[in-house]
Amino acid sequence: MILLFIKMNVLPEKRKELLQTLEAILERIRKETGCVNADFYQDMTNHRGFILIEEWRNQEDLENHIRSDIFSVLLGVKGLLDQTAVIESHTVSRSSGMEAFLKTRPLLISADWKVPPP
Numbered sequence: 001m002i003l004l005f006i007k008m009n010v011l012p013e014k015r016k017e018l019l020q021t022l023e024a025i026l027e028r029i030r031k032e033t034g035c036v037n038a039d040f041y042q043d044m045t046n047h048r049g050f051i052l053i054e055e056w057r058n059q060e061d062l063e064n065h066i067r068s069d070i071f072s073v074l075l076g077v078k079g080l081l082d083q084t085a086v087i088e089s090h091t092v093s094r095s096s097g098m099e100a101f102l103k104t105r106p107l108l109i110s111a112d113w114k115v116p117p118p
Contacts, residue, residue, distance in 0.1 A: 001036065001095070002062045004054040006074065007086040012048060014080035021077055022052065028070050029054060034061020048082070062089065 010018045022040045029038040036055040043049030052074070056062040065071055078085065 001092045002056040002059055003090045003092060004052075004056065004062060004065075005086075005088045005090070006052040006054075007088075008050045008052070008077070008081050009046070009083050010048050010050060010080055011082045015048065018050070018077055018080045021073065021080075022050075025070050025073050029065070032061075032065055032068065032070065034058060035065070059091075 008018070026038055026040060029035055034057040036057055038052070038054040040050060040052050043051070054062075054065070056065065
């Protein structure tokens with residue numbers, strides 16, 4: 001699995017335009033071959049800071065996305081930002097679920113969180 005992070009700091013007067021642009025393409029990104037998920041978040045301490053997080057099945061699917069028209073739209077938002085966006089990708093080789101947390105804090109987590117059956 002590949003995670004793609006695109007961190008952006010929007011110009012105050014361009015905030016609405018950035019949100020409209022991302023809202024318009026987010027569902028299209030999610031429908032691309034190999035996209036597991038894509039979400040857009042605002043920084044809680046910096047109202048001009050945003051991050052787009054995309055999760056891709058493999059490197060080939062991510063590369064196809066980067067070559068897509070949708071990604072060109074993402075690149076086009078640079079005029080709405082007050083600094084260059086930071087783009088990072090991370091390869092995840094192993095993931096774990098709630099069981100990893102239950103090993104460490106079994107009583108606290110099981111009492112406070114809904115734990116899916118094994």
